[in-house]
Amino acid sequence: xxxxxxxxxxxxxxxxxxxxxxxxxxxxxxxxxxxxxxxxxxxxxxxxxxxxxxxxxxxxxxxxxxxxxxxxxxxxxxxxxxxxxxxxxxxxxxxxxxxxxxxxxxxxxxxxxxxxxxxxxxxxxxxxxxxxxxxxxxxxxxxxxxxxxxxxxxxxxxxxxxxxxxxxxxxxxxxxxxxxxxxxxxx
Numbered sequence: 001x002x003x004x005x006x007x008x009x010x011x012x013x014x015x016x017x018x019x020x021x022x023x024x025x026x027x028x029x030x031x032x033x034x035x036x037x038x039x040x041x042x043x044x045x046x047x048x049x050x051x052x053x054x055x056x057x058x059x060x061x062x063x064x065x066x067x068x069x070x071x072x073x074x075x076x077x078x079x080x081x082x083x084x085x086x087x088x089x090x091x092x093x094x095x096x097x098x099x100x101x102x103x104x105x106x107x108x109x110x111x112x113x114x115x116x117x118x119x120x121x122x123x124x125x126x127x128x129x130x131x132x133x134x135x136x137x138x139x140x141x142x143x144x145x146x147x148x149x150x151x152x153x154x155x156x157x158x159x160x161x162x163x164x165x166x167x168x169x170x171x172x173x174x175x176x177x178x179x180x181x182x183x184x185x186x187x
């Protein structure tokens with residue numbers, strides 16, 4: 001085989017074996033991260049609709065007191081791990097209303113039972129495509145909702161129980177790059 005043919009064959013072989021590497025290096029840019037509201041858990045709760053939440057802490061435990069419309073039951077839920085909430089107790093209130101709570105102690109007042117709670121539909125919306133917003137999830141017949149800034153949780157109650165949601169902000173790629181540069185140059 002003449003040298004020129006051998007050289008041409010070697011170049012062809014080199015080009016063919018490196019083609020997949022060149023093709024892989026031109027990957028499409030991933031879409032930017034998106035903010036979202038994430039559903040962490042659902043705790044089925046029986047009885048009348050829940051009309052109000054009170055969030056409290058006892059030592060290193062986080063609790064939610066869920067007050068029912070009839071005001072005869074108060075449900076206590078441990079949300080220390082919001083992805084794995086624990087129903088602690090259904091407390092007999094005998095027509096009382098929760099005023100405040102401190103950990104595992106509660107201040108209640110006696111009053112006449114309320115009528116059925118008003119309901120609403122709550123939607124998790126995605127506006128990342130401004131021209132085509134999408135409904136990610138809907139909760140029908142929601143009887144109460146509470147935003148707890150301290151824990152960063154959203155609590156809502158419907159006929160399926162208590163839902164625990166969390167706002168999840170997407171990471172800013174530019175901020176991540178600045179942080180990486182800071183760590184690289186300051187350590």
